[in-house]
Amino acid sequence: MPRAAQPKSAKPKQAEAEAASDPDFELRSLQTAHAKSPRYKATRDELIGFYEQMLLIRRFEEKAGQLYGLGLIGGFCHLYIGQEAVAVGLQSALDQERDSVITGYRDHGHMLAYGLDPKIIMAELTGRQAGISKGKGGSMHMFSTEKRFYGGHGIVGAQVPLGAGLAFAHKYRGDGGVCIAYFGDGAANQGQVYETFNMASLWKLPIIFVVEDNQYAMGTASKRSSAETHFHRRGTAFRIPGMDVNGMDVLEVRQAAELALAHVRGGNGPVLMELNTYRYRGHSMSDPAKYRTRAEVDDVREHNDPIERAKKELIELGESEESLKALDKRIRGVVGEAADFAESSPEPELAELYTDVLVERG
Ligand SMILES: Cc1ncc(C[n+]2csc(CCOP(=O)(O)OP(=O)(O)O)c2C)c(N)n1
Numbered sequence: 001m002p003r004a005a006q007p008k009s010a011k012p013k014q015a016e017a018e019a020a021s022d023p024d025f026e027l028r029s030l031q032t033a034h035a036k037s038p039r040y041k042a043t044r045d046e047l048i049g050f051y052e053q054m055l056l057i058r059r060f061e062e063k064a065g066q067l068y069g070l071g072l073i074g075g076f077c078h079l080y081i082g083q084e085a086v087a088v089g090l091q092s093a094l095d096q097e098r099d100s101v102i103t104g105y106r107d108h109g110h111m112l113a114y115g116l117d118p119k120i121i122m123a124e125l126t127g128r129q130a131g132i133s134k135g136k137g138g139s140m141h142m143f144s145t146e147k148r149f150y151g152g153h154g155i156v157g158a159q160v161p162l163g164a165g166l167a168f169a170h171k172y173r174g175d176g177g178v179c180i181a182y183f184g185d186g187a188a189n190q191g192q193v194y195e196t197f198n199m200a201s202l203w204k205l206p207i208i209f210v211v212e213d214n215q216y217a218m219g220t221a222s223k224r225s226s227a228e229t230h231f232h233r234r235g236t237a238f239r240i241p242g243m244d245v246n247g248m249d250v251l252e253v254r255q256a257a258e259l260a261l262a263h264v265r266g267g268n269g270p271v272l273m274e275l276n277t278y279r280y281r282g283h284s285m286s287d288p289a290k291y292r293t294r295a296e297v298d299d300v301r302e303h304n305d306p307i308e309r310a311k312k313e314l315i316e317l318g319e320s321e322e323s324l325k326a327l328d329k330r331i332r333g334v335v336g337e338a339a340d341f342a343e344s345s346p347e348p349e350l351a352e353l354y355t356d357v358l359v360e361r362g
């Protein structure tokens with residue numbers, strides 16, 4: 001016997017009424033929606049694209065590590081290995097014509113995920129004229145106004161208020177853009193972050209705050225430094241909705257990014273996303289990594305690697321091991337060419353020392 005037809009609007013109405021009487025509904029709504037449908041339904045081609053970008057970041061970073069060891073890269077160098085799914089999942093959802101991105105010093109992956117040429121990034125790392133910052137910035141100070149990538153910042157947390165400034169500009173100009181401001185679990189304990197949360201929420205700025213929780217700030221585990229390690233809850237006092245996302249699964253990151261972007265583009269103000277991830281290498285190239293065991297790192301590599309996860313899914317979708325091997329070979333070629341380009345490019349002219357420098361007159 002057919003069941004009595006339910007009036008279609010009954011359930012949503014009830015939910016709406018419940019939501020209206022719950023002052024904190026908005027704060028949880030994105031996380032609730034995310035938990036219901038956490039993974040992006042990618043076509044095989046899309047998943048290959050994500051895989052390729054993550055692999056490019058990994059191979060690029062491995063090469064950067066080698067060049068550093070050979071003395072071809074000087075200064076600080078913070079590698080992104082392990083965190084690839086975060087930048088790729090989030091930035092693949094952006095509209096590159098209008099959105100902007102800002103991050104800290106662990107920035108090579110974000111630039112590659114934005115489609116910037118590996119050659120000019122590697123040339124910057126090796127301090128060459130052809131580098132994206134004319135060889136004067138190095139690893140931590142990469143910048144491209146053309147691509148709306150605003151750095152590359154060495155002062156922990158400084159990019160967060162700057163990101164709010166970028167978001168303010170989007171709103172002021174009415175260009176429809178959204179800013180993604182990335183920062184670490186360590187930076188999340190800074191005062192300026194919360195001053196920014198307040199202003200951004202008060203002014204309903206189009207910004208997504210992304211905490212890349214890679215579980216360590218230099219040698220300190222987040223649980224040793226942070227009273228609240230559920231970073232997505234930290235916007236609650238400023239009425240910023242939070243999302244808790246598996247940063248080791250590119251499809252989950254992409255899906256969460258879409259929800260967050262729709263919320264922000266709808267004029268509802270900021271979202272705070274916690275991306276749970278892990279860095280395999282030391283904090284920087286000069287980190288002896290005595291604060292954790294080899295077994296801990298190996299365990300994540302073996303069971304939770306974002307690239308291996310995507311590869312397994314591609315094979316399940318019918319992609320052959322051979323074609324994935326060929327893809328890896330091609331990416332190694334691209335990275336090799338970037339390294340050759342960087343090594344054979346000239347250093348900046350001495351006159352370059354006097355360009356793009358801010359001098360205050362007394
Ligand atoms: C204001 C400031 N304080 C301290 C430092 C030194 N420092 C550089 S990186 C870092 C740790 C930051 O960790 P986190 O925010 O978790 O980012 P991650 O390195 O893990 O990406 C510290 C303390 C700095 N650069 N700036």
Ligand SMILES: [Mg+2]
Nearest residue numbers: 184185216217
């Ligand atoms: Mg960290």
